[in-house]
Amino acid sequence: MQLFYYDIPSAQSTKLELEKQDSRHLTKVLRKKSGDTFHVTDGKGNLFDATLGLVTSNRCEIDLAFAKAEPPPSPSLHIAIAPTKMNDRMEWFLEKATEIGVSTISPIICQRSERKKINHDRFQRIITSALQQSAQLWMPELKDQQSFDQFVKNHDAQQKFMAHCMDGTEGYLGSQLEMGSDTIIMIGPEGDFTPDEWKMAITMGFESVNLGNTRLRTETAGVYTATIFQGLQLLDLK
């Protein structure tokens, strides 16, 4: 059954009113009619059975019945990634990381970043769309963009990695991951992190890792990381 994301006050909510934009999208673009049923999530783990109620030209009502709650994804994966020069590459990463499953995404502006500014609203819409399409109940949190320095100084987790291709002496991400631990992984821009950034990250407790034997683009590295992290938790080999 089709799943929609809406901002819902609480798991006890039984009614939701959609204003102009969301209402028109649901009733005009997607052609839902009064009486149609679908699923709704609040992006915070709750699923609702939903029935479209009264529809007027600019708004509509949805009747909600709580169906189930899912605990947050654990362990959590936080990917900090330098936005790519070409926006569509970053948008692919956002869509795919959401499909595969990631808890938090932080756009970080690095010394070699060619793109210094992101469109947060557009990024959020892509994540929301991917959440709905992949039928998940926890929306990845999209942080505001921040500088590499700010990010490194202000974020901690049980394990912290920096993926890069500086000299090849690092361990492979998959070998270094501790199963069951909340994890931060940083991925650099097209020109990689600088030696200064590398030093700062090491000082702040990040471990330097590689992502295998081939040279991956930034957005590929992001999707690769999400896949290996989720895949290894499922295998639970360690």
Place this chain on the structure above:
Amino acid sequence: MQLFYYDIPSAQSTKLELEKQDSRHLTKVLRKKSGDTFHVTDGKGNLFDATLGLVTSNRCEIDLAFAKAEPPPSPSLHIAIAPTKMNDRMEWFLEKATEIGVSTISPIICQRSERKKINHDRFQRIITSALQQSAQLWMPELKDQQSFDQFVKNHDAQQKFMAHCMDGTEGYLGSQLEMGSDTIIMIGPEGDFTPDEWKMAITMGFESVNLGNTRLRTETAGVYTATIFQGLQLLDLK
């Protein structure tokens, strides 16, 4: 150093002539000049040190010196995938699968495929571009499109999987993979494989597997599969 792919007669070749299109691309678009050095691969494991020689308006010569040979990727991964309705999604898969590493890609037309025809030359150009960008020496082989039936009846490997989301009783791909074995994995179209296709695959020795807990788009499933396959070989945990 920049890597270019050209069709080269043998590892002993010491000279290569580029005709109009390739020559103009190298000298006009990429602005290489006589005397410039770069790397060249034949896509069959051989790397050459290359120097641009004589350049005329419509052709150029490249001097080649054999540098090294790499054995073919082993174990091999052959992904058979239904082309997506939207071409850009399939093209994204081709680029990412090439970056991460895959030996063979077979576009398969399934019962529920909305796209019945691919542009083989365009697909090949995307793979070539990704090969060069990711600095690899083995070009993934792009097979001609074929029907699901043809594919299933005519291809074998040490292990063969069908990834789908039919009922959820299958094992996880990562758990079922035997390390070190040449592998075929089939990925279905947007509407998944049909029960008839599933039965035929099982009869022909394919094992049904899932790709984790979330619902992945076709192209995401392809990239996910390549990542898990390569990642587990690197871990060599089993």
